[in-house]
Amino acid sequence: MKLSSQEMKRVLEDVRGHSEVNFNLCFQCRTCANACPFLDAMDIHPNVIMRMLQFGMGEPVLKSSTIWVCVGCNTCCDSCPMAIDIPTVMDALRQLAMEKGVAIGEPDILNFHEQMLKSVKKYGRAHKLEIMMRYKLKKKDLFQDIGLGLTMLAKRKLDLRAKKVKDIQSIESIFKK
Amino acid sequence: MKASLKSKENTYAYFPGCSLAASGHENNRSIYKFCEKVGIHLEELDDWNCCGSSSAHSIDSEAAALLPQRNISLAQQGLPLLVACPSCYIRMRSTHEELKSDDQAKEMYKNRWERNFDQDLEIIHFFDLLTKLDQTVIDKNMTKPLNGIRFASYYGCMLAKPPILRKDKRHTGIMEKTLKMLGAEPVSWQNFSKCCGTYLSVAKPEVTTKVVNQIMDNAIESEAECLVTACAMCHLNLEIRCSLKQQIPTFHFSELLCIAFGVDDHKKWFKRHLVDPVPLLKEKGLV
Numbered sequence: 001m002k003l004s005s006q007e008m009k010r011v012l013e014d015v016r017g018h019s020e021v022n023f024n025l026c027f028q029c030r031t032c033a034n035a036c037p038f039l040d041a042m043d044i045h046p047n048v049i050m051r052m053l054q055f056g057m058g059e060p061v062l063k064s065s066t067i068w069v070c071v072g073c074n075t076c077c078d079s080c081p082m083a084i085d086i087p088t089v090m091d092a093l094r095q096l097a098m099e100k101g102v103a104i105g106e107p108d109i110l111n112f113h114e115q116m117l118k119s120v121k122k123y124g125r126a127h128k129l130e131i132m133m134r135y136k137l138k139k140k141d142l143f144q145d146i147g148l149g150l151t152m153l154a155k156r157k158l159d160l161r162a163k164k165v166k167d168i169q170s171i172e173s174i175f176k177k
Numbered sequence: 178m179k180a181s182l183k184s185k186e187n188t189y190a191y192f193p194g195c196s197l198a199a200s201g202h203e204n205n206r207s208i209y210k211f212c213e214k215v216g217i218h219l220e221e222l223d224d225w226n227c228c229g230s231s232s233a234h235s236i237d238s239e240a241a242a243l244l245p246q247r248n249i250s251l252a253q254q255g256l257p258l259l260v261a262c263p264s265c266y267i268r269m270r271s272t273h274e275e276l277k278s279d280d281q282a283k284e285m286y287k288n289r290w291e292r293n294f295d296q297d298l299e300i301i302h303f304f305d306l307l308t309k310l311d312q313t314v315i316d317k318n319m320t321k322p323l324n325g326i327r328f329a330s331y332y333g334c335m336l337a338k339p340p341i342l343r344k345d346k347r348h349t350g351i352m353e354k355t356l357k358m359l360g361a362e363p364v365s366w367q368n369f370s371k372c373c374g375t376y377l378s379v380a381k382p383e384v385t386t387k388v389v390n391q392i393m394d395n396a397i398e399s400e401a402e403c404l405v406t407a408c409a410m411c412h413l414n415l416e417i418r419c420s421l422k423q424q425i426p427t428f429h430f431s432e433l434l435c436i437a438f439g440v441d442d443h444k445k446w447f448k449r450h451l452v453d454p455v456p457l458l459k460e461k462g463l464v
Contacts, residue, residue: 037372041384069381072231073334073372074267083340091234091241098236108380116232116376117240124226126195135379145382148417155449157200157413166224173289174243 021089025082026050032076032086042066043105046076046086053089062097066090068106111138121175124165129158189301190252191219192269194262194409195227201409203446207431208261208303210440214318217306219259222251228268231376243289245272249298250290257299259306263335263408264375266302267342273300274341303431304348304407307355315358320439322360324461328433329364329401330356331392333411334372352405352430359437366399368392373414382418389418397425402457405430416451426454436463 026047033045043065044052052061061067072087080086097104104110115134119127132149136142152158165171189212197205212219225248233241245268252258260266276282276294283294330352338345353363371392374385393415396404404427406412415427427450435443436458444464447454458464 037388038374038377038384040387041377041381069377069384071372071375071377072234073375074337074339075334075370075372077340078337083343085340087339088234091238094235095238106380109377110236112376112380113232113236116230117237120227120229120233120240120244125198126227126230128195128199132379151451152200152417155451156202157449159199163198165226170247171226174240174247175237177239 021085021092023050023053023084023089025084026054027082029081031079031081035075035079036070037073037075038069038071041069046070049093050084050086050089059102061093062100062102063105065105067093067097068104068109108139111135117175119162121171123162124168124171125163127159127162129153129160130162132158186218187216188218188220188256189259189306190256191221192225192248192258192260192265193221194260194265195230196409196413197261200413201429203449204409204412204429204431205261206446207429207435207440207443210442211431211434211438212306214435214438214440215310215314220253220256222248222258225251228262228265230264230268234268241268242272242275245269246276246286246290249273249276249295249300250286250292252295252298254295257301259301259303261303262410263302263333264410266300266335267339270300270345271339271341273298302348304351307351308348310355310358312358318438319359321437321463323356323433323437324360324463326361326433326457326461326463327364327400327402328356328361328405328428329366329396329399329403330369330430331396331404331406331411331415331427332370333406333408334370335407336370337372352407356405356430356433359434361433364396364399364401366395366401368395373408373411374418375410375414378414378418385414385418386420389414390421393419393421393424397423401425403428403454405433424452426450426452426457428454 028047030047033039033047036046049061049066067090070090074087076086112135115131119131193205226244229241229244233244260269276286277296286294336347336349374388378385403425406427407430412427412429432446455464
């Protein structure tokens, strides 16, 4: 799969502040990769992602684990000499990967984001206990981390009941597409 | 505390965020207690919602813009909005900056939230308050100097900014400066600004453990007796994902401020820590 020029344009348009996310500015200094705390867990280094985008190589980028492993900590773009907003490029790539229906590089991470947003849609706040339970259910892995879950409950780090926003309609309207 | 931020009689609107309101009660509580001590009144933003955190911008850009917008629309005119969580702070500030520079988005904001966009809304982080903390306030409130407790100040990714906030002031060194004034001793170390892994702690725990262990190991190597964080998420990850045999306790920055200022209900907070900080505090004669 090669992204058409129109789709490439969409990647750019999707991300905020056009001038700041122009990945064509990347000249491969690799500062982003050197700064990234999660490089070991990525299959393609962030600077290589930028280069591949410049070459219009859509498929491997959209299928990569990198676009999901990136947590958007801003360490890369903070030190990027061209001030390229790499995390925002990653945001756009993730959403494009979902839209295009490609095989998701890190399905567990997508699962987490989905459970998180479900909670926000339902309560207006993140209810961590329910997010964790639903995440584990979908992953069909209820027992990994169960000891930790119990410790967190004992330390009252997980609230049993969700706190709900009063004007929940205004939250629902945000998620209505 | 100098009231040089545009606040009416030292009153601030306050946005705790989901982490502080749920898993980080001790962080939330100590911020309230500290503010009370220095004469700052916090008014929690009525009916605030989750900023969308990392998940909204990851998979739903529209929600990522609208969730912080709703919070901004709830802010009371004329009061600075204090945000406690570094991640929520970046989401809210970026959204505000984007709206400032986009007339069409401003119009949509007005229609959706039935309110004019407040161009001058001041969104500040807890650290912005601390820059106003001067020696007179410390002399007035400090009842328990921190007795040379050696700490590694862990900022995590809060010092890094996206390009849209590139010109924002950085708070590098504020923890060291403030805690030093309160009698603690900062150590010099490498990993002060390494991201803790945030939500990878759930989906890829092995990745978080590796990073957290590096952070903890490096802090211990630098002869720190404790880590001090500015983020409830970092605190949680440092405690739940560290697999090292030797671990030092982690404090929320605001907890140490409260100890120095003689806040008395802090014993309740430490029961919530996974690595018990009480032995260290006893050794230093602080509890």
